[in-house]
Amino acid sequence: MRGEIPKYGLDLKTARTGQILESPYEITVDDSWRCQWQSVFPTASKLTTSREYAKACGFNAIPIPQAMLLNMTLCFSVEPFSQSCRLHLGLENARQELPASFGDTFRSFTKIESLANTSRGDASVIHTTHILVNQRDERVFSLKKRSYYEPLPNNDVIEPIQESDGMASHFETPTKSLIDHYDGIKEFPSAQIEPLKAGRLIIHPMVRPLGWSENLALSTTYRNTHPIHWDSTSYGRDGIVVCGGFVQSLVFATGDREIRQVLDETLIHSSHINTVTPEDGIGSISKILEIENISDRLERVTLKTLGLKNVDVSKELSSLEIPNKLLNSDPLKPSEIELTCSDQCPELAGKIAMQATRSILRPRY
Template identity: 20%
Template sequence: MAAQKTDAGRFFEDYRLAQVIEHAVPRTVSGGERALYHALYPARHALYSSDEFARGCGLPASPLDDLAGFHLVFGKSVPDISINAVANLGYAEGRFLRPVTPGDTLRATSEVIGLKQNSNGRTGVVWVRTRGLDQNGDCVMEFVRWVMVRKRDEDAPAPETVVPDLAHAVAASDLPLPEGLDFSTYDFTAAGEPHRFDDYEVGEKIDHVDGVTVEEAEHMLATRLWQNTAKVHFDASSRPDGRRLIYGGHVISMARALSFNGLANAQMIVALNGGSHANPCFAGTTIRAWSEVLDKAPTDRPGVGALRLRLVATSGGEAFALRDEDGKYLPHVLLDLDYWALVPV
C-alpha cells in the first residue's frame, strides 16, 4: 500500500517549545511584486515608488515596500504555523533589518517560543519568532506572532504553558536604520506632503479620510501573491459561518496605504511594536483608517527622525473610538497596529 503523501499540516499538539522549523519554498523577488502590491493597495509612498527618489535619500534604488517583504516572509511560515489556524492574533518585537530589493531571494525560519492550550481543550495558542533571510543568509526581518491553532485530537495532553515575555515596544535606540539613509535633501514636493518630524505632536490623531471596500477576488489574489495557504482565507467550508476570512496582512497593507493622506512622509516602517486583529474582516467591508502619534525620537542619520505610530483600521464607527468602557475593542475596530516609521526632520 502506498504511503500517504499529502500533509494536513501541524496541529496544536504537534508543536514543542524551542522547536525550529525551516519553511519551504524560497522566493526570488522581482518588480512584479511591487506592481501587484501597488495594484492591490493604494500604496504611493515615494521611497517605494521611485528609484530616483530613493537615490536622493541615499539608497541605491527603491526597495520593495516594507509590508510586501513582511507578507512574503509571513507567507513562507503559514503552511507550518497557521495552516490549521482559527485566527492570527498578534505581533510583537518586529524589526525590518535590511531593505529588500528586486533580485533578493527570501526564505524563512521560525522558532516556537510559547505554547498555551485554551480552556475549551479544542485549540491552543502558539507563539513563534520568525526570521526572513536573504540569499546571503543575512536576516532582513524578524518578528514574533501568535496564532490560535486547532487540535487534531481533543484528548491529546496539554503541553506545559509557557507564555513568552515580550517587549512592549522596540526601543528607539534599537531601531534598524538602513545604511546610507539621508533625508537632508528630501524632496517634499515629490513626496506629496510638506509635513516634517516637528510638525507631529505626541498624542495627535489623524483621520486618513478615505476608505476602500474589500472585494473577495482581490483579497484572495493578494493572499495567493504571498503564497499564504491558510484555509480560512480560501475555503468557505473551513469556517462555521461559511465566509472566507480576509487575511490580516491585507487589512494592514490597506490601512497603511490609506495613511498616506496625512503621513505621506512616513516613508519606511522599521519596527512593529505590537498589533492585534481586533475583529474579523470579510468581503464587502469598507476599510477606513486613523493614526495616533505615540512617541518621537531623533536618529543618527542625516535629516531622519522616527515616529512611533498607532494605525487603526475600522469598518466605520465613531472617529478615533477604539475600546469600550470595559477595555474591549469596539466591534468596528479591525486592526490596532503599533509601529515605528522614519520621516524627514
C-alpha cells in the same frame, strides 16, 4: 480504494519549544510583484515609488515595501505552521533588518519560542519568531507572533528541542534595523512631508476595499495556503476572510498620505478585533503619541492606529467623540474594545478591525 487527505500546519503531537520549521517555498520577487502590490495598497511615500528618491536615500533601486516583506514572512509560514491554527492573535516587534530589492530570492523560517494550554485547557497559545532570509542567507525581516491552537494533546512538560543544523543560525543573529543605513545620509531629497504634532488625532479620509479577485490573487502570489482565505466551495463565499497581514497593510495604506514620507517602520504590536471579508471598506484613524528628534535630519513618530471596516470615516467620525482609551499605546483585549465602544461610542461597535502601535522614521524636513 480510499484516498488520503494530506494535512498541513503544525502537528501539535510533535510540537516542541525550540523547534524550527522551514517553509517549502523559495520565491524570487520580480518587479511584477511591486505593480501588483501598489495597485491594491496605495502609497504616498516616495521611497517605494521613485527610483531617484530611493537612490538619494542610499539604495541602488526602489526597495521592496516593508509591508510586502511582512506578508511574505507571514504567508510563507502558513503551510508548515499556521494552517492548523484557530486564530491569529497578534504580532509584535515586526521590523526590517536589511535592505531588500526586486530580484532578491526569499525563504522563511519559524521558531517555536513557547507553547502551553490555556488555564481552561480548551486551547493552546503558541509564541513564535518568524524570519525572512534572502539568497545570501541574510536575515531581512523578523517578527514575533502569538497564535491560538487546539489544546496540546500531551500537556506534560516536554523537553525543548535543540536544533543543530544551519537553520538555527538564522535565529542567533542579533536583531538589526535600518537606522544605521539612514545615519549615513547627509541630506534627504526634497519631498512633501506632512507636519505632525503629538496628541493629534488624524481621521484618514481614504476608505477602500480589498476586492474578491484581489484577495484571491494576493493569497496565491504570497502562498497563503489556508483555505479560509480562498476556498469558497468549503467555506461559502460569505465565509471567506482576508488574512491579517493584508488587512494590516491596507489599514496602514489608507493613512499613508497623512504621515508621509515614511523611511522605516517598526510594528510594536498589532492585533485583529473583527473579521474582514472581501469587499469590506477599510479605513483608519491614527493618534500621534510621541515625536522624537533622533538627529538633525530624522524624527521617530510613534502612533496608534485603528483599522475600521465599513465606516465612512469622513462623514461618520468628523464630529464623533472617540474614547481616548481606544487610542492609548497599550493594546486592549477585543472584549475591552467592544465594551468601551458599547458604553462610550456605539457607532464603532463591531467596526474596529484591528489595532496597532508602530514607530515610523521620517525626514524632519
